[in-house]
Amino acid sequence: MEQSKQSGKDCGYKEGALPQCAPLAVSCVPRQCGSQPQYEAEKALARGTLFPGLDLPLLNIVNTGTADVPEAELMALDFIAHDLSLYLDTHPGDREAFRMYREMLDLAEKGRQEYEKRYGPICKTALLDAERYTWLENPWPWDAAAERKD
Numbered sequence: 001m002e003q004s005k006q007s008g009k010d011c012g013y014k015e016g017a018l019p020q021c022a023p024l025a026v027s028c029v030p031r032q033c034g035s036q037p038q039y040e041a042e043k044a045l046a047r048g049t050l051f052p053g054l055d056l057p058l059l060n061i062v063n064t065g066t067a068d069v070p071e072a073e074l075m076a077l078d079f080i081a082h083d084l085s086l087y088l089d090t091h092p093g094d095r096e097a098f099r100m101y102r103e104m105l106d107l108a109e110k111g112r113q114e115y116e117k118r119y120g121p122i123c124k125t126a127l128l129d130a131e132r133y134t135w136l137e138n139p140w141p142w143d144a145a146a147e148r149k150d
Contacts (some may be wrong), residue, residue: 041076050083077108
């Protein structure tokens, strides 16, 4: 992990590193030093980032939880995969992050398949291999008492 060259100390994961003689009046965005530490999936979705060092709440308003709905876990997995892909855009050599990215994609796909078995298609592209148009058929996730028609 890169350390701050200006102060000669490790500033921790909430601080970025600037070049030692950075020119004046030139904007500089500190580079994220690494992919650790990380929030758990549901907390990452609620906070809007996988990385605690990037967690900068607007007006100190903090989201603490996600909705208790069947697709919440799937949304969290998709969010983590997307956040990791953004990290990998600037850190393509981070093998651990890429391994985790592939793991999240796999978990999200398995979760999507399980969700669609229970509730039907989660998006219309899931109807690509369908024999007929089933988008409007019950049960919807909020129809707890309904039974699935096959």
